[in-house]
Amino acid sequence: MMFGLTSVLLLGLVGQPAAPQPPTTALVRHDFSTSDDGWLGLGDIAKVSRTAPPAPTLHFEYMVGKDSLSALVHTFEPGVLKGAQRLHFSAKTDTDTVLAVLIQEKGGGRFSATATLPKNVWQEIEFSPSELALARDKGDPADANGKLDADQIESVSLIDLHEFFIRTADGPAKALFPGIVAGPRELWLKEFSVGTAALPAPGLDGLARPQLSWIGVGGADLKRTAAAKSPLTATSVEAAYQVGSGKVAGIFHALVSGALAEKTSLTLSVAVLKSATFLVQLEDDQGGKFNTTIEVPGVRSARKLTLPLADFKPDNDSKRDKLDASRVKQLLILDISGLTESVEQNNTLWLANLEAK
Structure with missing residues (x-):
């Protein structure tokens, strides 16, 4: 994918x-x-x-x-x-x-x-x-x-x-x-x-930096949103997009080598304007792609999610059968409501506090 x-x-x-x-x-x-x-x-x-x-x-x-x-x-x-x-x-x-x-x-x-x-x-x-x-x-x-x-x-x-x-x-x-x-x-x-001045740790989501390091896919329009303007009350990635029949949209982020090594789960805070189903995919450096799905209710209600890495299963076009967390290089979060529920709507996703534990 x-x-x-x-x-x-x-x-x-x-x-x-x-x-x-x-x-x-x-x-x-x-x-x-x-x-x-x-x-x-x-x-x-x-x-x-x-x-x-x-x-x-x-x-x-x-x-x-x-x-x-x-x-x-x-x-x-x-x-x-x-x-x-x-x-x-x-x-x-x-x-x-x-x-x-x-x-x-x-x-x-x-x-x-x-x-x-x-x-x-x-x-x-x-x-x-x-x-x-x-x-x-x-x-x-x-x-x-x-x-x-x-x-x-x-x-x-x-x-x-x-x-x-x-x-x-x-x-x-x-x-x-x-x-x-x-x-x-x-x-x-x-x-x-x-x-030579050291910087504070950027966090897994990079939101400690002034720039936004996430990339929008499917026509998603991204911006970095201050805590005071986010339903998550934290500096957030904000993605505005449209889904429909056969149309998906979302965000992805590159991860440095070993970012998930010896970790067993991802935690993150999310909110959406309208209820949606998301595919969360981890891709490794050997062609492995592993997915899990999450349901997020709308009305800008903040949710704290824990995603065990054991719940990520091989994608249909994955070249590997087993997830090796130490080799993960990329995180993709995709609104698939248009595929799973034939929903056609404009939506907004907020994400913050991404961590590996």
Whole structure:
């Protein structure tokens, strides 16, 4: 049903929170006040320029299309980012999209993180190296220890994931990423820095960060919602979507290596505007897909759920019969009411407090 995000990334190569504070020690800082600071645009029509002070930014022009692939890239000599514990920048695009941050180790693995970018809004983005998920699909390079070693980082790339999603328009995943329009796009980058100040733990759902790292499928419109505006009274993922006959929608999130190792259950808080049936799927790095279903009553009533991992059963197209929690790389939550109950409705899902125990 679903494919691994990292494999898709590598085949071709929100209520607003308070702004994060700058790192105490900056190993790298790019403010674009006098130059492009070494950033390059890769792609057939990619173009990099900058706006001048008093508000300097890097401007990246590129194309989204089935036959195009572009990236904004910076290379580093190994060792330059030794001791890095925080990457921070702000980004803005002219279209609602999902930005992938792709980091390559010298002689090692490829790691990625994502951020949902609302149109024409500056979005603060920060993460620690431990939050990036290792690409673990067939054909991906092996990594000696399964984690990102900051002193071995050789490149950081920013990629619009719509460049990959649009390629599913004629394939089996077409319904998961509808409505992506081909054409020229623009991205602006400012205040890029890498520092040594440690960040607090992001939580399994990533909601401790200013950016939203979940991705909507089936046309779901996502935002990060402040606790005061969520029925869960906690910072939440909010997804607005439509389901109907043969139409599903939902959210998914990449997980770092070993996130569920030695765990026996998932707990989470959810609420929906209208009653719905959800499929919850865990996908591993060997093609295994394991499902359970949950019923959630409507009227924005908060529910705390516990999902034992033993209740997850193989999907029809799973390549494995038994769930190995240590190998899980992705969580998918899909409203299947249109399939199971022939329901046609607009709905909203809120999710928070995702933990593995």
